[in-house]
Amino acid sequence: xxxxxxxxxxxxxxxxxxFVGLLTGGIDRVVTARIQWRKGPPxxxxxxxxxxxxxxxxxxPAGARFTFLLSPFFxxxxxxxxxxxxxxxxxxxxxxxxxDVIVILYLLGIPAIALIIGASSSRNPxxxxxxxxxxxxxxxxxxxxxxxxxxxIVKSKGALHLGSIINYQVNNGANLYSFSxxxxxxxxxxxxxAKLGFVPFDVAEAEQxxxxxxxxxxxxxxxxxxxxxxxxxxxxxxxxxxxxxxxxNANLFVFIGKFLVIIVLFVxxxxxNPRLRIDQAIxxxxxxxxxxxxxxxxxxxxGY
Amino acid sequence: MSxxxxxxxxxxxxxxxxxxxxxxxxxxxxxxxxxxxxAERFGIVLVGSVRHADVLLVTGVPNMKxxxxxxxxxxxxxxxxxxxxxxxxxxxxxxFRDSYNSPCDLDEIIPxxxxxxxxxxxxxxxxxxVIKLINKxxxxx
Ligand code: SF4
Numbered sequence: 001x002x003x004x005x006x007x008x009x010x011x012x013x014x015x016x017x018x019f020v021g022l023l024t025g026g027i028d029r030v031v032t033a034r035i036q037w038r039k040g041p042p043x044x045x046x047x048x049x050x051x052x053x054x055x056x057x058x059x060x061p062a063g064a065r066f067t068f069l070l071s072p073f074f075x076x077x078x079x080x081x082x083x084x085x086x087x088x089x090x091x092x093x094x095x096x097x098x099x100d101v102i103v104i105l106y107l108l109g110i111p112a113i114a115l116i117i118g119a120s121s122s123r124n125p126x127x128x129x130x131x132x133x134x135x136x137x138x139x140x141x142x143x144x145x146x147x148x149x150x151x152x153i154v155k156s157k158g159a160l161h162l163g164s165i166i167n168y169q170v171n172n173g174a175n176l177y178s179f180s181x182x183x184x185x186x187x188x189x190x191x192x193x194a195k196l197g198f199v200p201f202d203v204a205e206a207e208q209x210x211x212x213x214x215x216x217x218x219x220x221x222x223x224x225x226x227x228x229x230x231x232x233x234x235x236x237x238x239x240x241x242x243x244x245x246x247x248x249n250a251n252l253f254v255f256i257g258k259f260l261v262i263i264v265l266f267v268x269x270x271x272x273n274p275r276l277r278i279d280q281a282i283x284x285x286x287x288x289x290x291x292x293x294x295x296x297x298x299x300x301x302x303g304y
Numbered sequence: 305m306s307x308x309x310x311x312x313x314x315x316x317x318x319x320x321x322x323x324x325x326x327x328x329x330x331x332x333x334x335x336x337x338x339x340x341x342x343a344e345r346f347g348i349v350l351v352g353s354v355r356h357a358d359v360l361l362v363t364g365v366p367n368m369k370x371x372x373x374x375x376x377x378x379x380x381x382x383x384x385x386x387x388x389x390x391x392x393x394x395x396x397x398x399x400f401r402d403s404y405n406s407p408c409d410l411d412e413i414i415p416x417x418x419x420x421x422x423x424x425x426x427x428x429x430x431x432x433x434v435i436k437l438i439n440k441x442x443x444x445x
Contacts, residue, residue: 029344038342052308
């Protein structure tokens with residue numbers, strides 16, 4: 001019991017996730033600045049932002065429903081739980097429980113739903129535009145995400161434990177080093193990018209056109225909770241990708257190296273692409289990405 | 305307490321409130337965000353929603369219409385919210401003082417924490433003004 005609480009709250013759950021996530025966010029901001037030929041903020045800027053936000057006033061817009069303040073907590077709790085499950089499975093693959101991949105799949109959907117609920121209970125027209133876009137984007141990326149996940153499950157002989165997927169890779173080589181695995185990895189990377197709400201797919205936030213969209217009415221601690229949710233996602237999606245596709249041995253330095261490679265991929269995609277319109281994003285995910293994912297699934301069934 | 309103030313001064317999120325300016329001040333404000341001056345070095349970011357703002361950068365003379373808007377905008381921002389008047393217009397209306405459409409000064413509507421004069425002020429002057437503002441916030445507590 002105490003052990004589980006520790007897993008959830010400290011390591012590898014909540015606190016670790018927040019720390020690593022915010023630090024990774026700082027790395028992302030610095031690298032982005034360097035790409036744009038600027039100096040950029042200090043590495044720990046995201047921590048300062050969170051401290052500042054938590055000291056500010058929380059404004060509840062007139063007529064907002066009670067879900068307005070509740071939904072940020074849902075999102076953060078769900079991703080912290082997912083971080084704890086994934087972290088535990090990576091540290092000790094034998095301990096994971098049956099079907100944890102499916103649980104993680106559902107938990108990863110919750111932050112977007114929390115954002116939609118929170119935005120639509122704020123009674124702001126721009127927020128409702130943001131919420132509807134987030135909903136469409138979610139419908140778009142979940143399909144290839146699930147197909148890629150099925151590809152991995154097929155490749156590891158129907159294993160539904162994250163632990164046994166990892167074990168299978170340790171024994172038989174990483175999933176990434178095969179045709180089907182590489183295809184599924186690319187698709188899942190793009191879906192993870194959209195889940196993070198990074199630039200080509202940041203239609204729901206779209207600072208320049210709908211002014212932070214879904215988040216427009218949030219201030220103070222509530223906004224900080226959404227930022228923390230994003231930070232935890234930034235920690236846990238690379239871990240999930242590594243666990244599913246790229247886990248060959250438990251060497252910590254190799255692991256951090258892989259984590260950084262995935263982060264660099266995110267930053268590069270983010271900085272070299274302009275924002276897509278929502279219809280373009282849906283076409284992109286249901287068109288090329290889904291076809292790639294299906295091709296990967298077909299190859300995996302044929303054994304490549 | 306000082307942790308809060310420190311965090312606030314190191315991460316000022318700026319909301320750009322154009323209160324009927326002639327647009328030159330706004331262009332200079334955008335210059336501060338370009339790679340050459342790079343305000344993000346100090347944690348300064350331009351935000352789109354006033355609910356996220358720590359600083360209102362007000363440009364221009366309040367006129368009959370914008371005078372109520374700027375007041376509402378200040379009320380919508382979460383406290384503590386600082387106000388900076390950028391440009392001669394926002395500081396003291398300069399040549400529009402006697403205009404039929406210029407009812408009052410900005411600081412008669414909302415409390416102003418720092419003034420950055422100039423028509424328009426250079427990006428260097430705006431950065432210097434922000435530093436003045438930070439010193440003021442630190443000294444106050
Ligand atoms: S101060 Fe000068 S540049 Fe700025 S808004 Fe007024 S007239 Fe325009």
